[in-house]
Each structure stands twice: as structure tokens, then as C-alpha cells.
Amino acid sequence: MQKRVFLKTIVAAAAAAAAGGFATGCTKKPAEIKVGATAGPHAEVVQAAAKAAEKDGLKVQVVEFTDYLGPDKALAEKALDLNVYQHEPFLKNFNANQKTDLVAVAPAILMRMGIYSNRVKNVNELKDGATVGIPNDPTNGGRGLQLLEKAGLIKLKEGAGFKATLADVVDNPKHLQFKELEAAQLPRSIDDLDAATITMNYVMSAGLDPAKQGIFLEDKDAPLALMVIAARPDNKDSEAVQKFVKAYHSDEVKKFIADKYKGTIVPGWS
Structure with a gap:
């Protein structure tokens, strides 16, 4: 009788171990x-x-x-x-x-790229002949020119897109003077410029404030x-x-x- 009980105990333990192993093996990993x-x-x-x-x-x-x-x-x-x-x-x-x-x-x-200034609070305040800094690399330079067009300051040749260069400016009613600088240098040069188009990564690294110094920002649906x-x-x-x-x-x-x-x-x- 004792042997039967002992055997039943072993079988039950083995079954439990097998069931436990099966459950462990089937546990879904995160x-x-x-x-x-x-x-x-x-x-x-x-x-x-x-x-x-x-x-x-x-x-x-x-x-x-x-x-x-x-x-x-x-x-x-x-x-x-x-x-x-x-x-x-x-x-x-x-x-x-x-x-x-x-x-x-x-x-x-x-x-968003923005037009930043320490001299004016609105793009309309930029005077005739104002100096505006733009990035000198092809992608961000064209992006900056498109932003200036969006702000109503210049007009670009139709279809110029993000590859626009200064040669594509067909209308410049305020006779803006453009200064092409390395994108990283623009925040450091903002005191020497009337305004500058600056990408957000350099806005952040320079500690500029879009709410105070950003006078015009890209739309939220701007592709870049x-x-x-x-x-x-x-x-x-x-x-x-x-x-x-x-x-x-x-x-x-x-x-x-x-x-x-x-x-x-x-x-x-x-």
C-alpha cells in the first residue's frame, strides 16, 4: 500500500514538473x-x-x-x-x-526652420537693404530661400523648390542683402545681421528662443x-x-x- 502511494506521488510530481516545463516553454516573451x-x-x-x-x-x-x-x-x-x-x-x-x-x-x-532676429519683431519691420543670413549648404540654403518667399520677402523662379539658389531670386522688393554662412555659424552671427534663416538643431544648440527671436517659422506641414x-x-x-x-x-x-x-x-x- 505504501509502495502504491509512493508511486502515485512520483507520477503526480512528474506530471506537475512536465506541466510546469510546458507552461514555461510556452510563456510568450515580450x-x-x-x-x-x-x-x-x-x-x-x-x-x-x-x-x-x-x-x-x-x-x-x-x-x-x-x-x-x-x-x-x-x-x-x-x-x-x-x-x-x-x-x-x-x-x-x-x-x-x-x-x-x-x-x-x-x-x-x-x-522647423525659422527666420530669427535680435533687431526686429516681425518680418515686415525689416528695412530696405537689410542683411539676411542664409545657410551656405545646398539643401538648407534652398530651404531658407523658400522660407523667405513664404514670408513674403522675396519671390523665387517657379519650380526652384528646395534646390533654389540666390540666382533663382526673381523679385526682391526690399533689396535684401544676402550673406551665405555655414549653418552652424548663423546663430553666432545673428547680432551682426538683421535676420537669419536658422534650422532648429542650431537654434537649440545656441539657446535661441523661437517665441522671442523667431519672427517667422515654417508651417507645421513643411516637408523638411x-x-x-x-x-x-x-x-x-x-x-x-x-x-x-x-x-x-x-x-x-x-x-x-x-x-x-x-x-x-x-x-x-x-
Whole structure:
């Protein structure tokens, strides 16, 4: 009788162990995703989104880059699942040059170029012959000229787009004098200029205040102002990607952006 009880005990223990092992083996691991971002604001916002995503069962590994091609190359090679650091025109240019097919899946943050001044409070206050600084690199130089056109200060040749140069200025009613400088130098030169077109990354690094010194900003839907979350066609509709986008667009991340950047960077999805 004792032997039977002993055998039953062994069988029961073995069954329990087997059941426990089966349950352990079938326990669903948290979903994981790798997201690339350039160091600074992009990576900081992605880190905030990672914290929000963790509450929804998604583990996010943030991979930081210090260059502008690495995140797209890593995404195309499947070393990343997503990246967040670029506007869509940059993404399309990368695809064209690298023969890739990366896609924008959701808006990220807005980093608007603006016209900044320490001398006037409104673009209409710029006097005849005022000196205006613009970036000397092709992309941001054309972007600056388009912004000046949007502000009603100049008119560009039709179709010039973001490749516009000073040669494309066909109307300059205030006879503005243009000074082409390196983009990083423009904030430091603002006291010597009547105004300057400055990208948001250099606005932030120089400590300029868009609310006080920004006399005209790009629209929220300006193609070069809106950063995007990028993926590949094979994973853009995956549950993990959708969960990350949901976390990035959360109120938690929106509050982080407001508290951290004080209006220099704003959400691009609301």
C-alpha cells in the first residue's frame, strides 16, 4: 500500500514538473524592437517612447548614431526595425541613391526652420537693404530661400523648390542683402545681421528662443520640418511597429517633449 502511494506521488510530481516545463516553454516573451536615432533630441524622444512602450509589453532597444546615413543603412540591412531622425525628402533621396525602399510609417517631431532676429519683431519691420543670413549648404540654403518667399520677402523662379539658389531670386522688393554662412555659424552671427534663416538643431544648440527671436517659422506641414518614423515594407504593418508608433504618439511622450524642449521641438502628430 505504501509502495502504491509512493508511486502515485512520483507520477503526480512528474506530471506537475512536465506541466510546469510546458507552461514555461510556452510563456510568450515580450515583443522586442530595435529603433535607431541620431544622438540628441531624436534619441531622447525615442527613449521616452521606449518607456511608454514597455507598459504595453514592448521592449525597445534604442541604438544611437552620430551620422546621417548609418540609421537608414542599418534599417535596410535589417539591423534595425525602425529609425527616427529624418524628414521624408531625405528618406526618398536615400532610397534613390541606395536603391532601397524604406517607407515612412508615421509622423515624429517637428523641427522647423525659422527666420530669427535680435533687431526686429516681425518680418515686415525689416528695412530696405537689410542683411539676411542664409545657410551656405545646398539643401538648407534652398530651404531658407523658400522660407523667405513664404514670408513674403522675396519671390523665387517657379519650380526652384528646395534646390533654389540666390540666382533663382526673381523679385526682391526690399533689396535684401544676402550673406551665405555655414549653418552652424548663423546663430553666432545673428547680432551682426538683421535676420537669419536658422534650422532648429542650431537654434537649440545656441539657446535661441523661437517665441522671442523667431519672427517667422515654417508651417507645421513643411516637408523638411516634419521628421518621420521609418520602417521597411516587410515590417511596416507588424504589431511591434504599431505598438511603438502608439507609444511614440502617447500623451506621456507629448508631455516629455513639452517639458524638455519648451517649444523648440513639438509633436508632429497633433
